[in-house]
Amino acid sequence: MVRCELKKRIEKWFDRDYRETFMERINLVMEAEQLYRHEKEGLAYGHTLAHILESISQPLEDSELLAGAVAMRIPTEEEERTIREVYKRWWDIPVEERHKKIFFYYSENWLRCRPYWFPSFGHLALDWEGLLSNGLGRMEFKARERMKDENLTEDQKGFLEGTVLCYQAISAYIERYAQTAEKKGRSGMAEDLRQIAYGEARTFAQALQLLWMIILIAQKVCGCGVLNLSRMDQYLYPFYERDLGEGRLTNEKARELIDEFFFKNNEIMVQTDHMSIETDSTDYTLEVAFDDPNYLILAGKKADGTGGVNPLTWLMVESAEELKLRNPFVVVRYYHGIPTKFWQLVCNAMRNNATIVIYNDETMLPALKHYGVEAPEVFDYGFYGCNDPNIPGDEGGLRQLWFNLVKPLELALNQGDYPMEPREKSSPRDCQFGPEDRMTGLMTGAYYGIKCKAPEEIRSMEELLEVYEEQLMYLLGEFRKGFEMDFEAEQKETKSRMRIEDCFLRGTIDNAQTWTMGGTKYHKIVAQGCGIATVINALYAIEKLVFTDKEFTLRELSDILRDNYSGNDMLALRLRKKLDKFGNDIDAVDKYAKIVTDLYVRGIEKYNGKDYLYQMWPTYSTDRDFTTMGRYVGATPDGRLAGEPISENQSPSEGSDISGITAMLNSVSKIPFDRITGGPLNLRLHPSAVQGDEGLNALCALFQTYMENGGMQLQINVVDAETLRNAQCDPEKYKTLCVRVTGYSAFFVEMGRKAQDELIARTEQMV
Structure with missing residues (x-):
């Protein structure tokens, strides 16, 4: 049972104003810009962190079992205006100049609160085990x-x-928190804090x-969010087992500490949804890592082959x-022989809309090994935000490409041209991926291919697939x-830079x-x-x-598509409605x-290898x-019109899976996932389909069969469309309704209307 004190804190958190901001950090960062602007990059970073950590408040409530919080308040209108002007000064500059300051920034939203000399975008796992066993000292x-x-x-010296400055600053901050705990009469907590300020964790x-x-x-403080907390049940187990024994x-007590950690x-x-940039709460925020989910990995095979x-x-x-909170995002790794009772616990938690998803070791381990991940670290694989694979402690942050697989087909049907904006022969592009697309990884605007066979010269599906592969x-x-151009430029610009994660990764x-x-x-x-x-x-x-x-x-057919089915x-x-579709x-x-997977993987492998870091x-x-990617694709042969969304994640196209959930999962399992390293399959189940013991048993069997058939991932929402529509009309009543998005x-009521409608429109499956 969750402690009464924690329940009260959760209720209070739900009512917090989205305008509340960590103002101390913002003010201290702006001070640091003036104090350390002439220093070398590594020193400027370390001194900035020290300047913040030695000055910020250290809130500590009597009911907290773990120390560590920041002071939040609503800024005045004048403060808000000043902050936005500073952010604009930092980043409202030409793209070329921006790239010299920071590379691969993913979105404008990510940039605005992060100063160029104090960068981190997170999306990684630190060496958590090394941290616990070695300690900061x-x-x-x-x-x-x-x-x-x-x-x-x-x-390198810089x-x-x-x-070193970062380690010292963090140790001093924890030591100062020990003094705060002592003053509050929390001697046991103070003792723990003093131990970990410099030494290894012992309990x-x-x-x-x-x-x-x-x-x-x-x-x-550093904006290094979307963390993979890795396999906490594995690296914390020795502490748990020893403490129980002694x-x-x-x-x-262990459960109370876990609850506390999860809530923190x-x-x-x-209180917002970072992907709903059109909402007031997301548009307003002045925070770094303001809505960053952290992933927590559980179960899975161990390096010795045991469960x-x-x-x-x-x-x-x-x-x-x-708790049914949105964080941490729990990934349970399935494997052959997973204990039946535990599997029932997991499926029941998912049925009750806990933030839990399933990944399959039987496909993920072969896939990761295929792309060069070695043992034993492959057995500790996990994920960070949006289902991206991660090897904890052994790699840095996110570099990404959203590759629109529909684009090559469009180019194949149009001899390499883009029908929504035909190419002008007089204006060739040096690279089809412009600077902004390379930074965010998203394919937007016009893309052109290479000259290929005209449609009338393509006489079979085999020939069409060859042309598709060419494009x-x-x-x-x-x-x-x-990417290699940008990477070369980044290396020239960032030789002496550091980020907070560099202190906690293996090898740096x-x-x-x-x-x-x-x-x-x-x-x-x-x-x-x-x-x-x-x-x-379409194929x-x-x-x-x-x-x-x-x-x-x-x-x-190509001409009909070029005219967007006009007439x-x-x-x-x-x-759209009558032709057979994937998912049935x-x-x-x-x-x-x-x-398609074989073609995609072959293309990936062509541009991998020892020539590239x-x-x-x-x-x-x-x-x-x-939705964004669909905006830049013309009409397709499946009846989709120009500019309409393409299919979402691994799911069938919207409304096309009409033969039930078993048929849908059978279709998706035909993707050879042993060469694919991540990605979500979103399901929405009607609550009546999984009621009672019978419903749970059916759910367990369904999910296990999908895993055994070679599926990779599953995440579900057990909620009917009527409940979701009611939540749109009465958000206060449904403020704790937590849903899996992608x-x-x-929390459903914090999402933008478009995202809410997309979730409601998702096929409602019956088991």
Whole structure:
């Protein structure tokens, strides 16, 4: 049971004003700009962190079991105006100048609160085990010893000096919190804080306390959010087991500490949905990491081949189910032989709308090994925001490409031209991915391909697929070319820079350089394949209309699409509503799931290898950008009109899976996921379909069958459309309704109307 005191804090958190801001940080950052603007980058970073941590308040409530919070207040109108002017001065500059200050920034929203000399975008896992076993003091000592190397360059020295300053600042902050706890009469907490200020964690409580201190500082001070907390049930288990054996801990006390830790991961978040940028609460925010989900990985295989479910795994699932908060985003890793009772616990928690999703070790481990991840670290794989794969402690932050798989088909049908904006021969582009698209990874605007066969010259599906592959290969090559240009520029600009995560990754101190320079073992680009179901449906439609039934020639169909079905409205409706679609367990359609995946993977592999530091890892994911990407694609052969959304994540196209959930899962499982490294499959189930013991047993069997058939991921919302519509009308009554969106959870009433409507429109499945 959740403690009464914690319940009250949760209720209070729900009522917090979204305008509340960590004003102390903002003011101190602006001071630091003047104080350290002439210093080398590593020193400026370390001194900025120290300046903030030595001055910010240290709130501590009597009921808190773990120390660590920040002071929040609503800024005045004048303060808000001043802050926005500073943010504008930092980033309202030409793109070329912006790229010299920071690279790969993902979105304008991410930039505005992050100063260029104090950067971090997170999306990674720190070496949590190393942190707990070594402690900050030993980590600082290692950096100091590394600085004695006479062969270091000035840039490397500056980098290491910055890390030492960061370790010292964090230790001093924790020591100061110990004094705060002492003054509050919390002697036990003070003792724990003094131990972890410099030393290793020795107890379960100390381990959670040290983890939380680093998370708090990384996210709320440095903006290093969207963390993969990795397999906490594995690396915390020795502390838990030892404390139980020596009488320092009970299961009840362990559960209370877990509840506290989970809530604290929510408490620092603003009441908003970061992807709904049109809402007042998201548009307003002045915060870094204001709504960043943290991922927590449970269960899965261990490196010795045994299963990872232990008593701590159970406690963490139980906590997630009872709290029903949006953070942390719990990933349970399925494997052959997972305990039946534990599987029932997980499925029941998902049925009760806990923030829990499932990933499949039986596909993920082969996929990651295929792209070069070695044992033993492959067994600790996890995820950060939006289902991106991650090797904890051994790689840096997010580099991504949202690759629109529908684009190559459009180019193949138009001899490399873009029908919505035909190419002018006099204006060739150096790279199909412009600077903004390369930074955010999103394909927007006009994209052109290479000259290829005219539609009338393509005489079979095999020939069409060859042309599709040509265009796909060309676009992937263009991205690689642009990425390498930017990466080369980044290395020239960031030699002495550091980020907070560099203090807690394996390899950065040893190599005396930031992860962006190659300091870690692994470096990846998450290559998100987008619109897989739209491509599958379109290819089947071409096969059926052109090469089987011979209703149209490929030229005729191409011309109809170029004109956006003008004068052919009934044809578009027939193709959309009557033609077989992916998601209904029809082999003639579903065969293209493997065909497209094979082509995509072949393209990825062509532009991977020893010539590149960064390797592309393919996933199938759109996040919530399937609407944006669809805006830049003309009409497609499945009846979709120009500018309409492409299919979402791994799901069938909206409303096309009409044969039930079993058929839908059978279709998706035909994707060869042992070469795909991540991405979500979103399901919405009607509550009546999973009621009672019978419903739970059916859900357990359904999900396990999908995993055994080669599926990769599942996340569900058990809620009917009527409830969601009622929540739109009466948000106050439904403010705690938490839903899985794509790669994170959100409170439904905090989402924008478009996102709410998209969730309501998702097919309502019956088990």
